Amino acid sequence: xxxxxxxxxxxxxxxxxxxxxxxxxxxxxxxxxxxxxxxxxxxxxxxxxxxxxxxxxxxxxxxxxxxxxxxxxxxxxxxxxxxxxxxxxxxxxxxxxxxxxxxxxxxxxxxxxxxxxxxxxxxxxxxxxxxxxxxxxxxxxxxxxxxxxxxxxxxxxxxxxxxxxxxxxxxxxxxxxxxxxxxxxxxxxxxxxxxxxxxxxxxxxxxxxxxxxxxxxxxxxxxxxxxxxxxxxxxxxxxxxxxxxxxxxxxxxxxxxxxxxxxxxxxxxxxxxxxxxxxxxxxxxxxxxxxxxxxxxxxxxxxxxxxxxxxxxxxxxxxxxxxxxxxxxxxxxxxxxxxxxxxxxxxxxxxxxxx
Numbered sequence: 001x002x003x004x005x006x007x008x009x010x011x012x013x014x015x016x017x018x019x020x021x022x023x024x025x026x027x028x029x030x031x032x033x034x035x036x037x038x039x040x041x042x043x044x045x046x047x048x049x050x051x052x053x054x055x056x057x058x059x060x061x062x063x064x065x066x067x068x069x070x071x072x073x074x075x076x077x078x079x080x081x082x083x084x085x086x087x088x089x090x091x092x093x094x095x096x097x098x099x100x101x102x103x104x105x106x107x108x109x110x111x112x113x114x115x116x117x118x119x120x121x122x123x124x125x126x127x128x129x130x131x132x133x134x135x136x137x138x139x140x141x142x143x144x145x146x147x148x149x150x151x152x153x154x155x156x157x158x159x160x161x162x163x164x165x166x167x168x169x170x171x172x173x174x175x176x177x178x179x180x181x182x183x184x185x186x187x188x189x190x191x192x193x194x195x196x197x198x199x200x201x202x203x204x205x206x207x208x209x210x211x212x213x214x215x216x217x218x219x220x221x222x223x224x225x226x227x228x229x230x231x232x233x234x235x236x237x238x239x240x241x242x243x244x245x246x247x248x249x250x251x252x253x254x255x256x257x258x259x260x261x262x263x264x265x266x267x268x269x270x271x272x273x274x275x276x277x278x279x280x281x282x283x284x285x286x287x288x289x290x291x292x293x294x295x296x297x298x299x300x301x302x303x304x305x306x307x308x309x310x311x312x313x314x315x316x317x318x319x320x321x322x323x324x325x326x327x328x329x330x331x332x333x334x335x336x337x338x339x340x341x342x343x344x345x346x347x348x349x350x351x352x353x354x355x
Contacts (some may be wrong), residue, residue, distance in 0.1 A: 005078060006128045006137060008144035011118060015109035018082055019099025021131045021342065025147045026050040026075035028127040030116045032269030036336020037095070038063060041072040044156035044177035045246065045288045047219040048149030050076030050129065051268075054116050055308045059095040062086025067333060068179040072098070073156060073219075076129045076144050077106035083354040105129045123264040124290060152220040153228070153247075155175060157198035166192035169211040169352045174198060176228070176247050177218030181333040186214065199227060202234035212241040212352040215248025217331065222260050223309055224252035241324035241355050243348040246289055249327035251326070253318060259297040263314070266290035270337030273310035274317070274330055282310055285330035286337025292329065293318065324351050 003017035007028065028050040037058050040051060051074045060083040075262075077099060086094055099106050107129055119125065126144040126313055128135075156177040164183055167284040168190030173183055176198050183193045196205060198218070205213065213235055225247075233255040235242060244252050250260050267287040275282050293315045295305050300321075307317030307328060317328040326348075 001131055002133065003129060003131050004105055004135065005104070005110060005115070006135065006140055006144070007118070007242055008125045008127065008141055009118070009122060010141065012137070013107070015107045017131050018096055018106040018108045019077065020103045020105040022103065022105055023128065023130045023132065024050070024075050024105050025126060025144060027147070028052060028078070028119065028122060029124055029266060029268055030054055030119055031288070033336050034270075036270060038066050039068045039336045040158055041074060041077065041098075042067040042069045043179055043288060044069050045217050045219045047156050047177065048075065048154040049219070050078060050127065052072055052078040052112055052115055052119070054112055056080040056112070057083060059086055061081035061088035062091035062192065063093040063095065063098050064088060064090040065092065066335070068181060068231065072102050072104055074104065077104060078110065078112065078129075079106070079108050080112040081112065081312055082108040108270045112137070113273065119265050124266060133245060134171040142327060148219050151224040153198050153218050153225055156219060158195060158245070159197065159281040161197070161200075162195050164193040164195070166190050168192065169349060170194070170208070171212050172196060172205045172208065172210040173214040173215055173216060174200065174248070176216045176225075176251070178216030179331070179333060179335060181335040182245065184217055185333045185342065189345060189349055191349070200231075202231040202238070203234065206238055206240065210240060211355070212348060214238070214245065215242065215244035215252060215327075217246035217248065217288070219247070222247060222254055223291050236323070236325065239323070241348070243349045244327035245331060245333070246329060249318065249329050250291055250293055251324070252327050253293040253303070256302050256320070257299055258303070259294045260291050261294055263290055263292050267309070270334070272330065274307045274341075275310050277306055277308065283340040284338045285341055286334045287330045289329060
């Protein structure tokens with residue numbers, strides 16, 4: 001069956017329908033990872049977005065037990081060529097069946113290189129995936145321009161508190177759309193991790209006297225999370241050691257008076273170089289974000305830049321003055337991606353021990 005990807009600038013790509021045949025409007029973003037497509041599909045940070053994979057062949061090792069959450073989250077999936085006959089000793093099925101099972105529409109057989117160039121030159125834009133051959137582009141474009149992802153954190157956060165038992169430090173993890181490997185990275189270092197829904201109050205978290213607090217990654221515009229930002233400000237004031245990743249990093253910045261803005265096309269992939277400003281050492285990192293903290297609006301008495309992106313100079317981390325708090329924009333838990341910066345979890349544990 002034919003499928004069409006219609007962009008809000010009027011460009012149309014025609015390919016083959018994969019997965020669900022339902023029609024969907026979403027924000028179209030691209031990811032440059034060569035492998036790890038299942039972790040990308042199950043990363044809650046992609047809620048409200050349709051993902052273009054820039055690597056030309058996707059699905060050659062099928063679906064494996066590497067999910068980063070209980071289900072896939074993107075609104076749509078766009079590839080150049082989909083492997084129909086996966087081969088791997090851990091393989092449990094095909095991407096095609098996986099997308100169909102979870103009612104996610106996709107499109108294969110389009111020129112993803114041309115599509116990515118459009119998104120790089122014009123910036124991230126909205127689009128529609130449809131199997132309707134009789135679409136009216138003049139009616140569709142106003143719908144595309146009106147679409148917003150909205151507050152998607154509420155969609156992806158857990159429903160109730162749960163605990164990963166451990167014998168070491170007690171960490172409270174605020175689930176803003178957390179990937180599984182964040183809790184696992186702490187748990188395998190001995191930490192007992194209590195995972196809380198995104199709208200848990202600071203008072204409830206602090207009443208358990210955690211040794212440290214982890215703010216997770218998550219989807220959408222950080223400025224949509226007004227109530228969560230207010231609670232994070234209370235956590236900041238508590239003097240409890242805090243480590244934050246991605247959306248958590250942005251929300252901590254907003255809670256302490258800084259600002260964020262949307263990037264032209266964001267950073268999504270497993271090959272982004274970041275520099276530690278203390279050591280000048282460069283790490284290759286896994287990233288997935290479309291917003292960034294404005295360092296020119298940062299109060300130097302509150303926080304100072306700790307990491308920068310080597311490619312474009314944007315902020316990749318902050319260290320808070322007089323506080324046991326540090327935050328990063330990239331993903332030290334990787335999955336998919338390099339594990340160069342996994343040492344940051346050890347740094348967090350060391351901070352909790354000193355406190």
